[in-house]
Amino acid sequence: MMRVLTGNLENLAPQALLQLVAATGATGVLEIVCHAGSVRLEIVKGGVLASPGVDLRLIGRVFQHVEGTYCFTPGEVEDGGDEVTLDAVEFLAAARNAVQSLKASFSSEVDVETLIAGEVLEMSMAAVRPAIHVLPPQPVENPLDDLLVDLEASAPEELLLAQVGVVASDPRPWRGRLDREWRRRGWQVRLLGVPQDVEPDGLDLLLVHHQLSITRVGSEDDWIDLVSRFAAAGVPVIWSGPLGDPIWVARVVDAGVSFLLPAFQGDGGEVGQRSVAALTTVVGRLLRGPGVAVREAGASAAVADLVDTLLYGVEAEEIIGALLQLASTRLTRGAMFSVKQTAFRCRAGFGYPLELGSGALPRGVGLLERVIRTREPIRDIDPVGAGAVQLARSLGVAQLPQATVVIPLGMGSEVDGIFVGDREGEPIPDLEEFALIIRRLGGAVV
16 A cells, blocks of 8 residues: 555544554554644554654644644655654553643643653543454354344344345245345345235335236236336335246336346245345345445545555455454444344444443344444443343353444445444443444455
């Protein structure tokens, strides 16, 4: 990573900027310019070099500003021999204390020698780095099917399953194994009636299955109207049936069908298995939405570019460590889940007794699915809700506090993971910038 990184402090405040550079283990020179002045910080593998001549009060004042510019130039930094290396939390705390001491007295002396003497931990009151617990890549199998059934029976309101409406003359292919497999993915099959009675309300996707062309004979207009109504409502439609009639295919396309597939063959034999796999892929793609053609504007794009560049060539394990170390500067406990096709799997965390938890949750748990659908973080949860209870058990605790954050990981249209964290009941500070960084860091590895 050799590209010089520049940007505005409006997109990323100085404290968050330094913590991000430090968390990724970067080496180079960070320069910040604002109305309070300018600072030049030498960073070595994420640590800040502090020399006896450093003006902590100036740095403290600069880091209080949110207007100005920054520039990070990657590259080797020469060690003068009399510097002490501080982590970002220690350095920022020392700078804050220097500003506060200036307010308390008019002394012009800053006790930099205290830093060099190794007493910075007492001065900065820096927190001890948390122990990161990484779970095995192949977790122990959990009875997720049973858990999903229990949730559906005891607290159906806690589930958020994608509703897939199916209009088919033969309901048998849509029951049994395919129904169970789709439910594991968080999709619920709803068999519907004749086209005239099917409405888009409450459905996330419609699938029309015609095994034979004769199925539509005499009611072609009804089927075209069905596709048109769903397309107008923004609900994607898959048409699975014979495609040998180009005139009929053109009519269905003009009506607004989202995807055309040959007639579904069920799940028997190799052909049937391939048919199921193709259909499942298309359903998953359409349920995820059309995606984002361009990257988000403003702060999101600036943070995304900065994180992507800093992470160039960094191993996944190091990124996970950087994410959790950064999270530990704001939260007491945190854990990162990857979003799989049929489950949420915990990858790593700190503070939570993960060795006591199940480490997994089934798809369909509303608390997590809502974050995926909205792509927006949640700051408060219902601790006694069935979904929150199961989430707590997966983390090895009896109950999570109401002040728990749930943050989607990844940028754009894809949510690849979820971060969960809290301060053990204490109020959670504003996490807007933190959430942007965490989302991008997590999206790089889950």
